[in-house]
Amino acid sequence: MTRTISLGLRAALWLVMSLCIWGAFFYAWSDPAFIGQSSRILFFHVPMAWTSFVAYFAAAVWSGRYLWGGRQPRHDRAAAAAVECGVLFGVLATVTGALWARIEWGAFWNWDPRQTSIVVVLLFYGAYLALRSAMADREIRARISSVYALIALVVTPFFYFIVPRITDSLHPEPVINAERKLDVDPRMFQVLIASALTYTILFFWIHNLRARTQALADAREDDPS
């Protein structure tokens, strides 16, 4: 019974994501302010960037749970898995952004504040992963990584939401602009929201698989037989 529900939920995820892809190309309008159909990358690029932020936020929550919730290794594994997923989605957002920039601005990389800020965050979490891999003792690694992920939560929103708004940028206005008004066509907004939600669910699925894989690896390390 549980297996049937689980498969049904996954099938629903496949269907909703497929509908989002369909909506991105055939339901939402192409914004005439952009070259050709390039505005449609919005429905993939923005949810990827959003999901990377959700992942970093989730990593901080699990790190907090590790530090103040009984120092359970599963919380540390969950935090590390969230950072890995966040980096993955962050890289995808950077790549899709660069592809769009090539069409719209004529170059893949322009040192635009938004491009630069997401790369700074990627480097910040790359350092988290490097830090983890440099420590053999699991308890020390978990403790230091958790503190790092919590500090990162102070830095990340600044680079994601504040830096691009206080500097001059070529990047299109955010969906909710500086005047806090929704500045997007309703059809585009519907597909964007659906896509962002679906990517978030996809993140939690991939995260679950990664954390479980790490739990198996740890168990094997503890008992090689």
Place this chain on the structure above:
Amino acid sequence: MRERTTRRKGGFFLRTLKGQEGDTMELGGLGWIFAVNLIIWTGLFVFLLRIERRIAGLEAGGKGR
């Protein structure tokens, strides 16, 4: 006089692929990009399902499939 209407050829799927601009089944058109996206997403989905089944097998003490 009743105006003659043009109907798009093909079934629902092809009509959908043709979408709002009607030029989409050319290589590089929206229909193609949609199809490639759908194939990539379905491939990723099946891959994740297979990994999940394998992890469940290992957690249950078996070797997984």
